Amino acid sequence: MGTISADFQDWAGERQQRMENVLLGLLPAAALAPQGLHDAMRYAVLGGGKRVRPLLAFAAGELSGADPERVAIAAAAVELIHAYSLVHDDLPCMDNDVLRRGKPTCHIQYDEATALLVGDSLQTLAFQLLAEHTLNDDPRRQLEMIRLLAQASGSRGMAGGQAIDLASVGQALSLPELEFMHIHKTGALIRAAALLGAHCGAALHDGALDGLNHYAKCIGLAFQVVDDVLDAEASTATLGKTAGKDAEQHKPTYVSLLGAAAARDMAQELHRDAVDALTSFGAKAQRLRDLAAYIVLRQF
Amino acid sequence: MGTISADFQDWAGERQQRMENVLLGLLPAAALAPQGLHDAMRYAVLGGGKRVRPLLAFAAGELSGADPERVAIAAAAVELIHAYSLVHDDLPCMDNDVLRRGKPTCHIQYDEATALLVGDSLQTLAFQLLAEHTLNDDPRRQLEMIRLLAQASGSRGMAGGQAIDLASVGQALSLPELEFMHIHKTGALIRAAALLGAHCGAALHDGALDGLNHYAKCIGLAFQVVDDVLDAEASTATLGKTAGKDAEQHKPTYVSLLGAAAARDMAQELHRDAVDALTSFGAKAQRLRDLAAYIVLRQF
Numbered sequence: 001m002g003t004i005s006a007d008f009q010d011w012a013g014e015r016q017q018r019m020e021n022v023l024l025g026l027l028p029a030a031a032l033a034p035q036g037l038h039d040a041m042r043y044a045v046l047g048g049g050k051r052v053r054p055l056l057a058f059a060a061g062e063l064s065g066a067d068p069e070r071v072a073i074a075a076a077a078v079e080l081i082h083a084y085s086l087v088h089d090d091l092p093c094m095d096n097d098v099l100r101r102g103k104p105t106c107h108i109q110y111d112e113a114t115a116l117l118v119g120d121s122l123q124t125l126a127f128q129l130l131a132e133h134t135l136n137d138d139p140r141r142q143l144e145m146i147r148l149l150a151q152a153s154g155s156r157g158m159a160g161g162q163a164i165d166l167a168s169v170g171q172a173l174s175l176p177e178l179e180f181m182h183i184h185k186t187g188a189l190i191r192a193a194a195l196l197g198a199h200c201g202a203a204l205h206d207g208a209l210d211g212l213n214h215y216a217k218c219i220g221l222a223f224q225v226v227d228d229v230l231d232a233e234a235s236t237a238t239l240g241k242t243a244g245k246d247a248e249q250h251k252p253t254y255v256s257l258l259g260a261a262a263a264r265d266m267a268q269e270l271h272r273d274a275v276d277a278l279t280s281f282g283a284k285a286q287r288l289r290d291l292a293a294y295i296v297l298r299q300f
Numbered sequence: 301m302g303t304i305s306a307d308f309q310d311w312a313g314e315r316q317q318r319m320e321n322v323l324l325g326l327l328p329a330a331a332l333a334p335q336g337l338h339d340a341m342r343y344a345v346l347g348g349g350k351r352v353r354p355l356l357a358f359a360a361g362e363l364s365g366a367d368p369e370r371v372a373i374a375a376a377a378v379e380l381i382h383a384y385s386l387v388h389d390d391l392p393c394m395d396n397d398v399l400r401r402g403k404p405t406c407h408i409q410y411d412e413a414t415a416l417l418v419g420d421s422l423q424t425l426a427f428q429l430l431a432e433h434t435l436n437d438d439p440r441r442q443l444e445m446i447r448l449l450a451q452a453s454g455s456r457g458m459a460g461g462q463a464i465d466l467a468s469v470g471q472a473l474s475l476p477e478l479e480f481m482h483i484h485k486t487g488a489l490i491r492a493a494a495l496l497g498a499h500c501g502a503a504l505h506d507g508a509l510d511g512l513n514h515y516a517k518c519i520g521l522a523f524q525v526v527d528d529v530l531d532a533e534a535s536t537a538t539l540g541k542t543a544g545k546d547a548e549q550h551k552p553t554y555v556s557l558l559g560a561a562a563a564r565d566m567a568q569e570l571h572r573d574a575v576d577a578l579t580s581f582g583a584k585a586q587r588l589r590d591l592a593a594y595i596v597l598r599q600f
Contacts, residue, residue, distance in 0.1 A: 034455065125454055127427040155417075163414070
């Protein structure tokens with residue numbers, strides 16, 4: 001599977017910083033009316049998060065020689081969708097969580113109505129960005145990017161996965177059912193991040209797109225398996241969000257279904273599958289390989 | 301100002317029916333997983349509403365000779381944004397309303413978490429439709445339509461107006477402040493409906509677009525003024541939603557600021573302004589004239 005490149009931390013750190021700057025510039029200024037809403041939108045997005053999805057977009061953009069300035073906009077759109085989903089998921093009627101990225105969640109820092117509108121507005125802004133910036137010389141491919149992001153976020157993607165998750169609390173799920181939920185809840189947006197990054201550059205042939213797709217699917221699932229292991233084993237301080245909530249809420253997880261050791265093995269296997277799917281890309285896929293290792297190896 | 305064409309009811313009824321059929325076909329089937337979410341999305345959108353925004357899109361499409369099948373998709377996208385905003389506005393942390401279009405609101409019929417995801421998913425679907433159907437032979441104009449809808453719906457449009465509205469409960473607003481709120485809260489999406497309908501056809505020259513814009517701005521405001529009068533004077537049974545809520549919640553309205561008679565006069569004046577803005581279009585704007593009269597004259 002190879003190890004993480006020696007300069008990966010620099011590569012990732014630079015792009016995380018760029019992402020922060022781009023988001024800072026793209027979010028409405030807090031001085032613009034309605035100021036309370038804009039202030040809360042900035043609170044929910046800026047200054048936190050590992051920006052895994054943007055990093056995937058940048059890494060996938062290297063496959064197609066995409067202009068990093070274009071990739072940054074696509075990555076920002078994906079990150080805004082992710083941020084909106086966190087704000088809504090934390091609401092009392094959903095996961096009812098008070099801590100996120102080491103800070104009070106949006107509805108605790110502001111109020112529920114504001115958090116609702118923050119999520120709504122961040123979603124809208126994501127699509128606005130994809131429509132108003134030039135991301136590909138061919139506007140048809142840009143429309144395809146919007147379609148991809150919408151499909152990944154909506155009722156047949158992320159939001160649908162969230163609905164399945166809610167319905168599954170306290171239920172005994174099988175492994176395939178758990179996988180179905182996560183492929184939607186987190187996997188779809190992770191896949192979209194990789195595809196959107198690549199779509200900012202030259203068109204990939206179908207076989208190459210299939211490879212990227214399979215990589216992203218494996219990585220998305222591995223990400224969730226690792227999350228489950230961390231939730232079961234890490235502390236709230238390390239995570240920056242409330243730990244142990246899955247068990248407390250009797251949520252089915254890979255750890256509760258397989259045990260921690262087998263869950264770790266599963267993450268390793270998904271890692272191998274992901275890397276295998278990149279073979280034909282050669283050196284251009286090195287950052288995707290790095291990211292796969294980074295996602296699977298973080299904390300353990 | 302002219303009167304409503306004799307065949308307006310037929311024209312509108314046909315398009316309302318078409319809109320219902322198109323929405324029925326575009327919403328995910330209730331049999332598709334996650335079934336609970338899809339069932340609730342259909343509940344929130346189908347079988348209700350006057351479809352004012354779609355009617356505006358169809359009427360504006362006549363200015364540019366737009367293909368009605370294309371307009372129907374754009375109109376559906378606008379209506380989905382409208383429906384999402386109603387579902388979220390009715391939530392306990394917002395207006396806390398239990399009745400909408402004569403039926404229990406979405407979170408009463410299902411639950412709060414489902415209503416949250418319904419709103420989120422309807423918004424996503426709106427943008428998905430605009431990206432995956434061909435709405436104009438020029439994909440650049442289609443991107444412009446997505447940008448327009450996003451701008452009209454987000455923190456500088458509808459959602460922003462909602463934030464201003466929440467912040468204004470119990471406050472003494474001036475007439476310009478009230479207007480600022482409504483131009484965002486309801487006006488922006490009504491304008492977007494008209495513009496998107498026109499954008500499905502041949503490009504309008506700048507002067508014509510300005511005229512349509514001014515018409516839509518006046519109609520959007522008139523719509524709200526009439527709403528305020530109806531809320532103050534009509535019964536819950538007539539409205540299909542809880543009447544008298546504005547006064548009960550001490551919300552500033554055109555009626556509380558101006559009195560009912562002056563509010564009626566204001567609606568008439570906006571009607572005149574709207575119709576004046578259409579002069580250069582001649583007969584092609586007849587349905588827009590009809591709609592202006594319909595909006596201002598409904599119930600009084």
